[in-house]
Amino acid sequence: MLGVVPSATLLGVDGHAVTVEVHVSSGLPSFTVVGSPDAACREASGRVRAALLSSACEWPMRRVTVNLAPPTVRKVGAGLDLAIAVAILIASEQVEPVAVEGLAFLGELGLDGSLRSVPGTLCLTEALGDRAIVLPAVNAREAGLVGQQPVHGLASLAAVVACLRGQEPWPAGPPPATTVDPPPVPDLADVRGQPVGRYAVEVAAAGGHHLLLMGPPGAGKTMLASRLPGLLPPLADRAALETTRIHSAAGLRLPATGLVRQPPFRAPHHGASSVALVGGGSATMRPGEISAASNGVLFLDELAEFATHVLDALRQPLEEGVVRVARAAATVTFPARFLLVAAMNPCPCGHGGRPGGCRCSDAARARYHRRLSGPLLDRFDLRVEVSRPSVADLMGSARNESTETVRARVLAARAAAAARGVRTNAAIPVQRLDALAPLTAEAEDVLAQALTTGRLSARGLHRVRRVARTIADLQDSPQALTAAHVATALSLRADAAPNPSPRALTA
Amino acid sequence: MIDDRSLGYLVLLAGHPAVGPRRLRTLLDDGHPEAAWRTVGGRPAADPLAVLAAHRDAGVEILVHHEARYPACLDSDPEPPALLFAAGDPTALDATRVAIVGTRRCTGAGAGFARELGRDLSVAGVAIVSGLALGIDGASHRGVLDAEGRPVGVVGSGLDVVYPARHRDLWTRVRARGLLLSEAPLGARPAAWRFPARNRIIAGLADLVVVVESHAAGGSLHTVKEAADRSIQVMAVPGSVRVPSCAGTNQLIADGCAPVRDATDVLVALGLSAATRAVAADRRPPPDATAAAVLDAFDWEPATLEHLAVRTGLALPELAVALQSLLDAGWIDAEAGWYERVAA
Numbered sequence: 001m002l003g004v005v006p007s008a009t010l011l012g013v014d015g016h017a018v019t020v021e022v023h024v025s026s027g028l029p030s031f032t033v034v035g036s037p038d039a040a041c042r043e044a045s046g047r048v049r050a051a052l053l054s055s056a057c058e059w060p061m062r063r064v065t066v067n068l069a070p071p072t073v074r075k076v077g078a079g080l081d082l083a084i085a086v087a088i089l090i091a092s093e094q095v096e097p098v099a100v101e102g103l104a105f106l107g108e109l110g111l112d113g114s115l116r117s118v119p120g121t122l123c124l125t126e127a128l129g130d131r132a133i134v135l136p137a138v139n140a141r142e143a144g145l146v147g148q149q150p151v152h153g154l155a156s157l158a159a160v161v162a163c164l165r166g167q168e169p170w171p172a173g174p175p176p177a178t179t180v181d182p183p184p185v186p187d188l189a190d191v192r193g194q195p196v197g198r199y200a201v202e203v204a205a206a207g208g209h210h211l212l213l214m215g216p217p218g219a220g221k222t223m224l225a226s227r228l229p230g231l232l233p234p235l236a237d238r239a240a241l242e243t244t245r246i247h248s249a250a251g252l253r254l255p256a257t258g259l260v261r262q263p264p265f266r267a268p269h270h271g272a273s274s275v276a277l278v279g280g281g282s283a284t285m286r287p288g289e290i291s292a293a294s295n296g297v298l299f300l301d302e303l304a305e306f307a308t309h310v311l312d313a314l315r316q317p318l319e320e321g322v323v324r325v326a327r328a329a330a331t332v333t334f335p336a337r338f339l340l341v342a343a344m345n346p347c348p349c350g351h352g353g354r355p356g357g358c359r360c361s362d363a364a365r366a367r368y369h370r371r372l373s374g375p376l377l378d379r380f381d382l383r384v385e386v387s388r389p390s391v392a393d394l395m396g397s398a399r400n401e402s403t404e405t406v407r408a409r410v411l412a413a414r415a416a417a418a419a420r421g422v423r424t425n426a427a428i429p430v431q432r433l434d435a436l437a438p439l440t441a442e443a444e445d446v447l448a449q450a451l452t453t454g455r456l457s458a459r460g461l462h463r464v465r466r467v468a469r470t471i472a473d474l475q476d477s478p479q480a481l482t483a484a485h486v487a488t489a490l491s492l493r494a495d496a497a498p499n500p501s502p503r504a505l506t507a
Numbered sequence: 508m509i510d511d512r513s514l515g516y517l518v519l520l521a522g523h524p525a526v527g528p529r530r531l532r533t534l535l536d537d538g539h540p541e542a543a544w545r546t547v548g549g550r551p552a553a554d555p556l557a558v559l560a561a562h563r564d565a566g567v568e569i570l571v572h573h574e575a576r577y578p579a580c581l582d583s584d585p586e587p588p589a590l591l592f593a594a595g596d597p598t599a600l601d602a603t604r605v606a607i608v609g610t611r612r613c614t615g616a617g618a619g620f621a622r623e624l625g626r627d628l629s630v631a632g633v634a635i636v637s638g639l640a641l642g643i644d645g646a647s648h649r650g651v652l653d654a655e656g657r658p659v660g661v662v663g664s665g666l667d668v669v670y671p672a673r674h675r676d677l678w679t680r681v682r683a684r685g686l687l688l689s690e691a692p693l694g695a696r697p698a699a700w701r702f703p704a705r706n707r708i709i710a711g712l713a714d715l716v717v718v719v720e721s722h723a724a725g726g727s728l729h730t731v732k733e734a735a736d737r738s739i740q741v742m743a744v745p746g747s748v749r750v751p752s753c754a755g756t757n758q759l760i761a762d763g764c765a766p767v768r769d770a771t772d773v774l775v776a777l778g779l780s781a782a783t784r785a786v787a788a789d790r791r792p793p794p795d796a797t798a799a800a801v802l803d804a805f806d807w808e809p810a811t812l813e814h815l816a817v818r819t820g821l822a823l824p825e826l827a828v829a830l831q832s833l834l835d836a837g838w839i840d841a842e843a844g845w846y847e848r849v850a851a
Contacts, residue, residue, distance in 0.1 A: 196813040199823060214844060346843065353843050355809045356614035356752030359722060385811045385844025446828075449835045471824075483831075484824035491812055491827040494844030 001025075003090030003097070006104040006131060007083035008124040009075045012285040012325075012332030013249040015120065015127030019069045020080060022087035027063035035068030041075045047109045048085045055113035055158040060092040074329055076284050079118035082107035082134070085157060086164070099164040104128045106135040106143075113157040119251035122146065122244060132170075134160060142248060144173060145241075145258050185230030185262070189402040190223070193389035197224045200384040200492055202406050205231035206413035207470030208424030210318070210340040210379050212303070214494070215386035216350045221343035224386065225267075225299045228341060230403045231410050232263040232296070239295040242335055246294055250287045264296035266338075270305035274313045279334050280325045290317055291334040303344040304371050311376055314340070318379050340379070344372075353385055381426060381463045383494040413473035425470045430462055437469040442483035450490055464489045509535075509571060515555020516540035518562065518569065521590055522665075522692040523547055528588055528704055535572060535589040558692070565693060567666055568593045580604070584711040585737065588690045591708075594666050595686040599634050599657040603777055606636040606713035606734075608706075608727045609643025609720045610752050615840050615847035616807045617643060617720035617752065620744060622650035623850060624717065627770030629656025631779060634685070636661060636712050638705060639678065641671055643719045643727075648681055658685040659712065663705040664697035665689065688712075703729050710734040715777055717767055718743045721755030728755055740776060742767045747808050791836050797821070798829040802838055805848040815846065 003022040008015045031045040044066075049059050066084055068075050083105040089095040106124055108116040115136035118124065125133055125143040132150040133143055140153025152170045154160050162168040191198055197213065201224050204211040211228075213221040235243060240259040247253075247260055254260065268277060268289040275281055279288030290298055300306060317323040321337035345352075347365050352358035358365070377383075417425045420436050428436050439447070447464070450456040456464065468481045468489040475485075509517075517540045520526045525547045526534075534543050545551070562569055570577045570591040578600050581587045605628055607621055625635050625647035634657040638644040651658040660681040664670045666689050669678050681687055690708065691701060706726070710716060710733035718741065721727040734741050743764045746753025760766050767773055774780065794802055804810070804818040816826055830846065833839045840847050 193817070194813060195816050196811070196823065351751070353845055354751075355842065355845055355847055356610070356612060356617065356720065356750050357809075358612050359751070383844070385813070387811050387813050390817075446831050450831065453835065455834065455841070484828050487827035487831045488824050491823070491830060494841075 001091045001093060003087035003092075005083045005087040005090070005100055006128065007080050007106060008104070008127045009073060009079065010077070010120040010123060010249060010284070011073065011330055012279075013120070013123055013245050013287055013291075013334060014332070015124040016073045017127050017129075018073065018075060018080065018083075020083040020087045021067040021069065022084065022091040023065045023067070024060045024088070024091040025063050025065075029061045029063065031064045031066070033066045033068070035066075035071045036074045037068060038074060038076050040077050041068075041080060044078065044081050044084050047078065047081055047111060048088065050111040051081070051109040051113040051157050052085055052088065054111065055156065055161060057089060057094055057157075057161060058092065060088065062092075064088065064091075077118065078108035078116075079106055079124070081109040082115065082157070082160070085109060086160070089161065089164070095161065095164045099166070102131055104131040104133050105160075106133060106139070108136075109157060115154060115156055115160075120249040122248040125149070125151075126245075134163075134170075140173075141258060142254060145244065185403065186223075186226050187403045188227045188230070188406055189399045191220065191227060191400060194220060194224070194386065196384060196492075197221075197386045198227075198400065198406075200382050201225075201228050202231065202410060202474065203467065203470050203492065204228060204339065204341065204382055205406075206410045206425075206474055207381075207417070207467060208339055208426040209381035209467055209470065210426070211342070211382040211384070212377070212380040213341070213343040213384055213386050214346055214353055215343075216353070216388065217345060219386045219388045221386055222299075222301055225297070225301075225341045225343060226265065227403065228299075228339070229263045229265040229297050231407050232339075233407075233411055233414060234261045235259075235263060235295055243295045246287050246291050246335065250292055252292060262296075264293055265299065266290075266293035266296070267299040267301060270300070270302045272306070272310065274307070274310045277310055278313050278317065278323050278325065278336075279332075280327060285325060285327065285330060285332045287334045288323075290314065290323060290336045290338055293338040294335045296338060298338040298340050300340070300342040303342040304368050306371070308371050308373070311371070312373060315375060315379070342380070378459065381467050382492050384492055385494055409474050412476065413470060416473045416478065417470075425466050425473065428466050428469065433462060433465055437465045438480040439465070439486070440480045440482050443468075443481045443486040446483045446486045446490070456490065460493065464493060467492065508574065511559055512555050513540045514569065514571065515557075515559045516544050517590060518558050518692050519544055519549060519553050519555060520547070521690070522695050523549055524698070527700075528586065528690060532572070532587070532589040562592070562693060565667060566594055567693060568597070570597075578712065581708070581711050586707055587711070588708060590690070590692075592666055592689045592692060593686060595682045595684075596657075597686060599659050599686040600712065602632060602634040602657060603779065604634045604636050604659065604713050604715075605773060605777070606709050606716045606730070607643065607647035608637060608709065608716065608718055608730050609647075610722055610725050610727060610755075611640050611642035611644075612722075613642040613646075613720045613752050614746075614750055614809055615849060617744075617746065618646040619850035621646040621719045622653070624719070624744075624767070624770055624773070625650025625656075626654040628773060629654035631770065631774055632656075633774075633777070633779070634659055636709055638662065638702075638709060639674055639681065641674070645674055645677055647719070648677060652677075652680055652684060655684070659688065660686070661688045661705055661709050661712065663689070663691070663701035665691050665693045665695035667693045668696060670697040702726065706730040707733040710737060710739060713739055715739065715773065716741045717773060718756050718759060718764075720744065720746060720750075720752045721759075722752055723754040723758065725752075725755050728759075731759065740765075742773060742776060744768075747806075750808060791838060794829075794833060794836065794838060797825060798833050798838075801826065801829045802833060802848065805839070805846070807848055809845045809847050811845055 121139040137153035243260045317336040323336040468485040621643045636659040639660040658681045716734045743756040743759040
């Protein structure tokens with residue numbers, strides 16, 4: 001007898017429809033899975049058998065062949081367990097074939113017959129068209145986000161069988177999304193003193209400019225960076241769905257409200273491998289940290305401690321907003337449009353930024369700086385030296401502007417950029433700079449002087465103009481950029497950061 | 508008078524990693540350089556006369572201890588170098604000599620003062636001895652060259668191995684205007700042990716040593732110790748107690764070294780009349796009111812944008828405009844997010 005049940009498997013952040021076919025025939029009792037299963041998928045036999053027996057069903061003591069079609073797509077993980085179990089029930093005539101018409105099944109089985117969650121439910125649901133979906137109760141709300149088909153969330157295989165046999169009605173759709181208040185974001189008002197660091201974070205949020213924070217240990221670089229997501233606007237529908245899909249596929253916890261509406265903040269440790277950062281892995285093609293940070297903030301603390309090849313892997317996604325991961329099995333494209341915030345000590349001893357402050361050997365400094373390639377450092381529009389706040393600032397009661405206040409300015413500046421037809425000011429194309437970021441005569445003078453004295457490179461010029469545009473937008477001045485705007489942008493871009501060797505005196 | 512063949516072997520030995528200054532001196536006094544060359548495992552095919560010729564062709568003079576043209580001040584030194592390789596004019600050593608030394612990782616203010624001191628002492632006719640390193644050493648010699656004085660550079664590598672490479676221009680100019688000295692023959696790499704050895708020569712050549720900036724355990728303090736061993740007076744430039752690169756010099760002053768506030772202090776200590784230097788008017792355009800306030804906020808210590816914003820209380824745009832104008836006019840210098848005031 002034959003049982004045929006639709007299901008889906010995950011590749012990257014895309015679901016692929018899979019047809020599970022089970023054939024039960026006479027012969028020596030055996031269980032074979034064909035059709036490119038991975039190790040976890042092949043082990044389905046043990047789980048499905050135990051789950052069926054625990055759920056008062058029979059295990060066919062005959063020859064059982066499971067085919068997962070199409071064979072060209074690699075089937076990953078245990079998400080096909082439920083579909084295999086249901087197909088066996090049909091093939092062994094314990095359930096009528098008509099019962100599964102118009103249904104698709106997702107879910108991993110426990111040995112006691114319970115249904116366990118599968119990663120990437122959102123992506124898998126999208127791949128299943130308009131079939132009603134039977135899946136673990138814990139995944140029901142996530143599947144309901146797609147909203148194009150009925151979703152039946154159940155807790156165990158026994159409950160699924162009862163519904164299939166018509167003994168119980170299918171449960172209604174997923175529970176409505178709870179409207180809990182979003183968890184509190186770290187407030188910018190907690191940062192005492194540090195007017196320049198705070199302002200740099202504001203400019204980064206408003207213009208989408210990548211930000212490098214330099215400074216000695218304990219200067220509050222991490223504290224500043226963690227304030228950034230709170231300044232960004234909540235994700236719009238499309239961005240929210242994109243980020244939710246990535247988080248679903250990566251197996252990250254989704255918020256109780258359903259879609260990821262808060263810009264994500266990802267801070268991978270500096271020991272991260274390049275696969276962990278950009279995504280991949282042999283079969284699963286799991287999205288990496290930079291994709292998880294898509295539409296939000298990627299924070300790399302201790303930038304110079306990351307392996308060089310890991311950092312260089314960031315250059316292409318920074319440029320294109322997507323990352324293409326190619327493996328022998330498949331090539332997948334992950335979204336990766338994030339705001340990069342990095343923090344680093346100026347040298348191994350941590351005090352090298354300050355002239356006369358460093359005690360490291362030349363070799364140690366050279367080693368430290370070789371890890372950062374020029375092209376990567378060049379991507380940072382904002383490079384700011386953060387110094388330790390004074391005791392008076394730390395103990396003083398005066399609170400600075402709160403996230404609430406600053407966000408209002410940031411949103412206005414972002415709206416101004418959107419009105420110009422660019423996503424953020426950091427994305428203004430070079431050929432439109434003259435139209436969108438015109439300069440007053442005084443501003444031109446300031447830039448010309450900086451260029452003549454070598455403080456500014458030709459490539460840096462465009463970046464400074466974009467930052468100056470954001471600074472002007474934050475002050476709500478839509479006209480041409482003034483000398484003050486341009487000078488501020490220059491001050492927020494520390495030269496040749498950080499200095500590669502001891503101070504050289506020029507003749 | 509040593510014969511050319513023995514001298515050639517001594518030059519070969521001076522470049523051999525197994526032979527230090529002390530052993531070389533023993534070999535010069537009563538050794539057999541040719542036998543010693545074989546003992547240390549030197550290349551048997553090495554040609555002593557060709558090595559001598561190579562030095563002559565490169566314009567490098569070989570000064571031998573106890574022989575003519577060897578610097579008189581080193582004759583009675585407790586550890587005189589057996590051989591000195593010299594390029595330039597040996598008469599540069601005839602004047603009163605002051606060594607100006609200090610850390611490679613200095614503040615801009617320290618480098619500015621070293622340059623000023625080098626210039627002012629040169630005007631008074633003093634020869635400046637230094638090590639041609641980055642930071643204070645290089646700055647003092649640039650000051651000497653500004654005043655067209657007599658620089659004496661003592662280096663730790665062969666005279667054809669420029670180290671640090673970015674001081675190539677300074678080497679050339681010091682050699683042209685004054686004297687370059689080394690204990691190492693042509694082609695010798697700047698091995699780490701050669702620098703402390705070089706410091707003893709700087710101390711031995713000087714009538715007085717001035718330390719401009721030094722970390723608490725910096726290499727300049729090695730020069731100070733060598734000077735103390737030779738009863739040569741040491742003076743130090745006081746610095747801010749908040750700047751790590753002034754910790755060593757401030758300690759020297761606390762230990763009893765006389766402080767140096769300007770070139771006159773050094774000249775008085777040497778028993779010379781004070782320099783009569785016409786103070787040239789500062790040719791930098793005067794800063795406007797805001798910029799002057801920012802300049803005052805520096806206190807001659809490095810500061811970040813944040814420090815300046817807090818100290819002046821100015822809004823960031825105003826501060827930024829003032830900083831750009833000060834940078835343009837050369838009143839301040841910026842590096843990796845830190846700003847420093849620049850002396851005239």
